[in-house]
Amino acid sequence: MKWQLKRLNLALKRQLDNRTYKSSRRERRGRHDFFNTAFKALSFNGIDGDYAEFGSHGALTFSQAFHEAKRHKHTAQLWAFDSFQGLPAAAMEKDEHPKWVASEMATPLNEFHKLCQLRGIDKNRYHVVPGFFNESLPPLADTGEPRNICLAYIDCDLYTSTLDVLAFLQPRLKHGMIIAFDDYYCWSENQLSGERLAMLEVFSTDERWHLLPYTNIGWHGASFIVEDKSLLAT
Numbered sequence: 001m002k003w004q005l006k007r008l009n010l011a012l013k014r015q016l017d018n019r020t021y022k023s024s025r026r027e028r029r030g031r032h033d034f035f036n037t038a039f040k041a042l043s044f045n046g047i048d049g050d051y052a053e054f055g056s057h058g059a060l061t062f063s064q065a066f067h068e069a070k071r072h073k074h075t076a077q078l079w080a081f082d083s084f085q086g087l088p089a090a091a092m093e094k095d096e097h098p099k100w101v102a103s104e105m106a107t108p109l110n111e112f113h114k115l116c117q118l119r120g121i122d123k124n125r126y127h128v129v130p131g132f133f134n135e136s137l138p139p140l141a142d143t144g145e146p147r148n149i150c151l152a153y154i155d156c157d158l159y160t161s162t163l164d165v166l167a168f169l170q171p172r173l174k175h176g177m178i179i180a181f182d183d184y185y186c187w188s189e190n191q192l193s194g195e196r197l198a199m200l201e202v203f204s205t206d207e208r209w210h211l212l213p214y215t216n217i218g219w220h221g222a223s224f225i226v227e228d229k230s231l232l233a234t
Helices: 002-020 025-044 057-071 109-118 159-172 194-203
Strands: 050-054 078-082 126-130 149-154 178-181 209-217 221-228
Touching: 025 057, 025 149, 025 178, 025 209, 025 221, 050 057, 050 159, 057 078, 057 109, 057 149, 109 126, 149 159, 159 194, 178 194, 178 209, 194 209
Parallel strands: 050 078, 050 149, 078 126, 149 178
Antiparallel strands: 178 221, 209 221
């Protein structure tokens, strides 16, 4: 009976994986390699804090982060910020991209919890904040959790959504943390990558923080180490 239940769970896991996360094996491997590298570096360098993920469709990167943090003995709690209704509609021209379609890439909240269970994520290690970022993040901006973040994974595609996330992260930035942009190299014939454009706008005028290019995430993403500019002074 136990092996039948195990086989059923494995079959359901494969079905959910195929339906909710359609990236290629190579893309999955690229993300896995990133989390392995990132949590190894964070653990080695003594950078504590939580993992915050902005855009958690399919729960795959969420589970990769959990298992790599555990493997490298990092004590991060995990936070999933997502509408659980798919992408919002484009708010302006800078949000437009042929692959970003409103309501697509939706993982309902109950399905997300089921995926976390099937992928072995401890229930006491993760938290969920549902809602579109322009609605869910402002109430947490000043006093809400998570207060201490070591790795922020931004996978929200759109320019305006990324601006909302970076506004939320700015008072939580600290020296040594890592910020990753899953769609940093996803541009179109008439637009820059929305995530990259938002990052450039925010950090080009930041007087305290410098972003050091770290490692790419497959063909599509990039990550950066946050450095305190005062430590760069000579």
